[in-house]
Amino acid sequence: MTPFTQHRGVALPLLRDNIDTDAIIPSREMRTVSRSGLAAGLFAPWRYLDPDARTLNPEFALNQSEYSGASILLAGNNFGCGSSREHAVWALMESGFRAIIAPSFATIFRNNALRNGLLTVALEQHDLDELVDWITVDPAAHMIQLDLEACSIEFDPERDKKVFSVDPAAQDMLLKGLDEIGLTEQSMDLVVRFEEQDQARRPWVYLPSD
Amino acid sequence: MRPAGVNGFVVGNTLFDKLWQAHEVTTLSERQSLLYVDRIFLHERTGSVALNGLLEKQRSVRRREHAFCTMDHIVDTLPGRGDDTLMPSGRDFIVATRHAAHETGIQLFDIVDADQGIVHVISPELGIALPGLSLICPDSHTCTLGGLGALAWGVGSTEAEHALATSTLRVTRPQTMRVSFAGLLGAGVSAKDLILFTIRELSASGGAGYAIEFAGPAIDALPVEARLTLCNMTTELSAFTGLIAPDQKVLDYCVGRRYAPQGQLWDQAAQHWQSLRSDEGAAFHQEHCFDIGSLKPQLSWGTSPQHCVDWDDAIPHVRDAPDASASAAWQRAQDYMGVTPGSQLSDYALDAAFIGSCTNSRLSDLQLAAAYLVRTGHKVAKGVKALCVPGSGQVKRAAEAEGLDDIFRSAGFEWREPGCSMCFFAGGESFGKGVRVASTTNRNFEGRQGLGVRTHIASPLTVVASACAGHLVADTTA
Numbered sequence: 001m002t003p004f005t006q007h008r009g010v011a012l013p014l015l016r017d018n019i020d021t022d023a024i025i026p027s028r029e030m031r032t033v034s035r036s037g038l039a040a041g042l043f044a045p046w047r048y049l050d051p052d053a054r055t056l057n058p059e060f061a062l063n064q065s066e067y068s069g070a071s072i073l074l075a076g077n078n079f080g081c082g083s084s085r086e087h088a089v090w091a092l093m094e095s096g097f098r099a100i101i102a103p104s105f106a107t108i109f110r111n112n113a114l115r116n117g118l119l120t121v122a123l124e125q126h127d128l129d130e131l132v133d134w135i136t137v138d139p140a141a142h143m144i145q146l147d148l149e150a151c152s153i154e155f156d157p158e159r160d161k162k163v164f165s166v167d168p169a170a171q172d173m174l175l176k177g178l179d180e181i182g183l184t185e186q187s188m189d190l191v192v193r194f195e196e197q198d199q200a201r202r203p204w205v206y207l208p209s210d
Numbered sequence: 211m212r213p214a215g216v217n218g219f220v221v222g223n224t225l226f227d228k229l230w231q232a233h234e235v236t237t238l239s240e241r242q243s244l245l246y247v248d249r250i251f252l253h254e255r256t257g258s259v260a261l262n263g264l265l266e267k268q269r270s271v272r273r274r275e276h277a278f279c280t281m282d283h284i285v286d287t288l289p290g291r292g293d294d295t296l297m298p299s300g301r302d303f304i305v306a307t308r309h310a311a312h313e314t315g316i317q318l319f320d321i322v323d324a325d326q327g328i329v330h331v332i333s334p335e336l337g338i339a340l341p342g343l344s345l346i347c348p349d350s351h352t353c354t355l356g357g358l359g360a361l362a363w364g365v366g367s368t369e370a371e372h373a374l375a376t377s378t379l380r381v382t383r384p385q386t387m388r389v390s391f392a393g394l395l396g397a398g399v400s401a402k403d404l405i406l407f408t409i410r411e412l413s414a415s416g417g418a419g420y421a422i423e424f425a426g427p428a429i430d431a432l433p434v435e436a437r438l439t440l441c442n443m444t445t446e447l448s449a450f451t452g453l454i455a456p457d458q459k460v461l462d463y464c465v466g467r468r469y470a471p472q473g474q475l476w477d478q479a480a481q482h483w484q485s486l487r488s489d490e491g492a493a494f495h496q497e498h499c500f501d502i503g504s505l506k507p508q509l510s511w512g513t514s515p516q517h518c519v520d521w522d523d524a525i526p527h528v529r530d531a532p533d534a535s536a537s538a539a540w541q542r543a544q545d546y547m548g549v550t551p552g553s554q555l556s557d558y559a560l561d562a563a564f565i566g567s568c569t570n571s572r573l574s575d576l577q578l579a580a581a582y583l584v585r586t587g588h589k590v591a592k593g594v595k596a597l598c599v600p601g602s603g604q605v606k607r608a609a610e611a612e613g614l615d616d617i618f619r620s621a622g623f624e625w626r627e628p629g630c631s632m633c634f635f636a637g638g639e640s641f642g643k644g645v646r647v648a649s650t651t652n653r654n655f656e657g658r659q660g661l662g663v664r665t666h667i668a669s670p671l672t673v674v675a676s677a678c679a680g681h682l683v684a685d686t687t688a
Contacts, residue, residue: 015535016535016538016539016542017415017535017536017539018414018415018514018516018539020653020655022634022653022655022656022657022658023655023656023657026635026657027255027634027635027636027637028297028635028636028637030255030636031298031299031637032299032302033258033259033262033302033303033306033307034259035259035263035367045656045657045661051661076535077415077535078414078415078418078448081414081415081448082350082445082653082655083349083350083634083653084256084348084349084350084364084365084366085255085256085366086256086259086348086366086367086368089366104415104418105418106415106418106448107384107418107419107448107450108350108364108365108366111365111366111369111382112366112368112369115366115368115369116368167239167241167242167382168239169238169239169241169242169380180368180372180380181267181269181371181372181375181376184244184372184375184376184378184380185375185376187235187236187244188376190235190236190244191235191244191246191376191377191378194235194236194246195246195377198246201232202232202342202479202482203475203478204340204471204475204476204478204479205248205343207275207276207469208275209273209274209275210275
């Protein structure tokens, strides 16, 4: 997994509530049994006037030059709700996004993001509004800087940094870019011990192995 | 953190606490634990990616006897179907899934298998999901199985890979919420209406960070399949999962199923399952109580499951939205859906009707809809495309044995092979742009059922009544 320590980049506001994973990447854009080849499908329903012909919608921020190269997404409440498709995270990352800042996230999306090194920052609405106000003055020049070690967001030099909180386990995973499966594999003795005790408690759970 | 109970003392455990504790291998941090995963279910849409990931890293499935896979999302539901699909690259998913299932040695319910069907329909049907078991699937509607009292939740492909390789997951502990329903559902009002009403009340993010237990007389009275419908849509509240304490009805439902314990093991399991209920006085982080004695059939008017009204209520005005963000969302939704505030949903002519999906494709759903057709003698209105898609091979055969297929067909419905079908649009079959659909599915998101498709979610009874009326309407004949 890609580690996340610090990141500075152009932020793109997409301030709708309940942006679902069908909007982030529709099922019809998930064409191969793969974690890649998804960038062109990102926000397809909104980004294209005609998704089949790929006619760009000039009113959608992602298509506007001042947001070109955007790598931080600012979104509304409950971002990533709906389908569990991890393709939503893969499509965002393939399109260059490294972090999403929103008042809240859907749990499965947030877990998927964490496991791929995409930072999700939950920020109070009024703090998010301040970021948006500053960015939209000059999106290309008004970049924001995220620091995961300090849990801070630097934006307007004339204002204090915003501070966010993050689960320590998630922070550690992101900073080190840890492979979670590899991590758990180090605790397999605990799993074996659990199974031995559990088999006595709940024998019906364990199906014959052949 | 557990909530403080009476006088600050914790006086009992919730059902969720008990399930969590029973699966806790070790704690990883204050909020995160390593949980044991009893069952893993995969499907060809997202499971294929998880299995391939595993194979690429030369990892194996740690307990292949606890992992299962079905074909439901991409496979066609047209009669005579095979590996080729209307979705242009669908065959790749089917072939890759079959290959990976064979390579890893897990049980696959393939297209031709008599038990093939929608993952959340077949897992209880086969006794793979059982009370008290932890079950994960890379699919958000896995919470369906909470209806049996299983600890079941949806994950992504990477987490599914983790569970396959280690029989565990690293999980952040959600808080607990209890939603109690006072009163009993009236005639023609179903579990689907109950959950749509709950989402409308609590909002599409109202369950975020919570495991929700449903309780109260209305829940006790629900048949098991209706409980599955109710819990199915807790993901539409953004909840971690939904749960209902298992009772005698659940035991009667599970007994004798293919993967359920038998003999002495069954007796032991059944005794244990009876302890799976929240203790008297157990404290929840949040509690809600709704009186649902006069609940009416619900219909969605917008593009989020929270955009619901009583079927005969007016579509709300944007000016009445609770805040600026909701007002923008309502405006977008009304433009997309082509509905006008102040009008009623019954003012809108219907183009299509869909009965199916992991929410409402079980035998009891089909029986309810067919009974309406028999009782009224109504046929599908002219110009309405109507589909009935049973959730599994077992449901289909049971329905056919009762003659339900003939009832649906002669009323003008298409009768399909089991699968997810048109619940979502994957590039194959769709209703068409601007088409208005009454649907027993779970999501009315923009474009969910196809580009520009206008989805109104409702119960099977409301969908069949609407299909026959040619416009959105609840059953008023019961």
